[in-house]
Amino acid sequence: MNIALGILIPFVGTTLGAGCVFFLRDQISPLVQKALLGFASGVMIAASVWSLLIPAIDMSEDMGKLSFIPAVVGFALGIVFLLIMDKIIPHLHLSSDKPEGMKSSLQKTTMLVLAVTLHNIPEGMAVGVVFAGVLTESSNITMAGAFALAIGIAIQNFPEGAIISLPLESEGRGKKKAFLYGTLSGVVEPVGAIITILLTSYILPFLPYLLSFAAGAMVYVVVEELIPEASEGDHSNIGTIGFAVGFLIMMTLDVALG
Numbered sequence: 001m002n003i004a005l006g007i008l009i010p011f012v013g014t015t016l017g018a019g020c021v022f023f024l025r026d027q028i029s030p031l032v033q034k035a036l037l038g039f040a041s042g043v044m045i046a047a048s049v050w051s052l053l054i055p056a057i058d059m060s061e062d063m064g065k066l067s068f069i070p071a072v073v074g075f076a077l078g079i080v081f082l083l084i085m086d087k088i089i090p091h092l093h094l095s096s097d098k099p100e101g102m103k104s105s106l107q108k109t110t111m112l113v114l115a116v117t118l119h120n121i122p123e124g125m126a127v128g129v130v131f132a133g134v135l136t137e138s139s140n141i142t143m144a145g146a147f148a149l150a151i152g153i154a155i156q157n158f159p160e161g162a163i164i165s166l167p168l169e170s171e172g173r174g175k176k177k178a179f180l181y182g183t184l185s186g187v188v189e190p191v192g193a194i195i196t197i198l199l200t201s202y203i204l205p206f207l208p209y210l211l212s213f214a215a216g217a218m219v220y221v222v223v224e225e226l227i228p229e230a231s232e233g234d235h236s237n238i239g240t241i242g243f244a245v246g247f248l249i250m251m252t253l254d255v256a257l258g
Contacts, residue, residue, distance in 0.1 A: 007193040013154030017161025018182025036159035037230035038239035041222045042246025043156040050254040051149040052215035056208040070208035078216020116185035122217030124189035128196025148257035152250040
């Protein structure tokens with residue numbers, strides 16, 4: 001029951017964010033959007049370090065001075081995986097009119113949702129891997145630590161849901177359809193988490209690699225997309241402040257609950 005609740009928490013964050021379309025009339029102001037993007041970046045970086053990379057290294061301590069290898073290999077593979085996905089999946093970012101990935105005839109709305117969905121893949125995997133770690137006796141990941149990660153990702157999913165639904169509504173998609181698209185962008189997280197947990201018995205030997213893989217994928221999203229979008233134009237310091245706040249909150253959650 002606890003695990004089922006844990007893997008749904010990030011999706012709830014996305015849904016609540018998408019629900020802002022029913023209460024806000026206009027798009028989020030550029031300054032607020034910069035702060036939210038910076039905040040999400042801070043949460044993801046802190047989660048990558050405290051919830052994923054450090055546990056991966058700790059679980060490999062029997063390798064002695066080479067305990068860093070699973071973290072290094074998994075992190076690198078996570079970067080490569082998202083790099084490939086970024087090149088293959090057609091998607092469109094809010095700050096750009098030029099689609100990325102393979103050429104496609106998909107509608108702009110669909111590609112906007114795919115962009116956020118692409119970002120959510122590593123987050124869903126991260127939640128699934130840490131809860132899979134909770135189920136194994138050989139892991140030092142605690143239930144509280146897993147919930148800390150889930151809550152942290154849910155916090156940063158809230159602005160993501162709002163950032164995707166509000167522009168869609170302003171383009172004439174209607175509040176209900178904009179809410180639906182915003183919500184659907186987060187479905188990949190619980191689905192990915194459930195699949196990972198169901199494969200727990202098979203992935204146990206590779207758990208340190210998978211933890212660091214999720215970390216690498218999350219860092220790729222932050223460096224490639226979130227930070228540039230938060231820094232472009234005027235008042236880039238707003239994004240920096242948001243990053244600091246998000247980082248501190250996620251670090252606090254993980255240390256206090258973990």
